[in-house]
Amino acid sequence: MLLFCPSCSNMLIITQIPAAHCTPEEDELPGQNRFECRTCPYQMVLDRRYYERKTMKLKAVEDILGGADSWKNVDQTDAKCANENCDSRMAYFRQVQIRSADEPMTSFYKCVKCTREWREN
Template structure:
C-alpha cells in the first residue's frame, strides 16, 4: 500500500505506476522494493500469548487485606456503578488468589 505524497490518499496500482484517484498524482512503482515488503497475510501467526501468570495487570496496586486469603496486596480500579451524582466504587483484585471485592461508601 502506498499513500499519495501530495494529498495523503491511498494510491492505486495501474501497470507500473501508482496513481492517486483523489488528486491525480502519479509515481513510478519499484517492484523490487514491493516484493521485499511483508504483508499481514504473509506474517506468521505467533499464537496467543498467555499472560495469566503475569504480575502486572496494568492496574495500580495498594496495601489492603484480602478477605479470602489474607494477602496484603491487591490491584484496584474505580468504576461508576450508581447514578452520576454518587461517588465511584473502588474494586480490588487480590494479587495472590485473584479474589474480587469492592469497597463501598457507608
C-alpha cells in the first residue's frame, strides 16, 4: 500500500518516532511508527494497522515458438520417433534460430503417428 503526501504529493515512508522527539502533550510514543514525507515536514502517526489485500491477474503466456499453428505447414522427414513405444519412422520438422546467430538452428520434430515432440541441435 502506498500513501502520498497531501501537501507535496511525494510518496510517504514509514519511520519510527525517536525518543528525543516525543513530548508528553502529544499522542506520540517512542518507537511508534509514522508516515513521514522526505521533502516536506508532513508526518502522520500510525494509530492502527494499515493493510491492503490485492489479487493479481495472471498474464496469458504466449507460446513463443508458435503453438499449435506452427505445425500447420511443415515438411516431413525420415526420423525415428523419440517415444520408445512408437515404431513410426516419419516426423514433421521445422527449424528455428533460438540461440545466437553463430550457433546452428534447432530442429523441432513431431511424430506423425503419436504426436510426440522432441528437438535436436
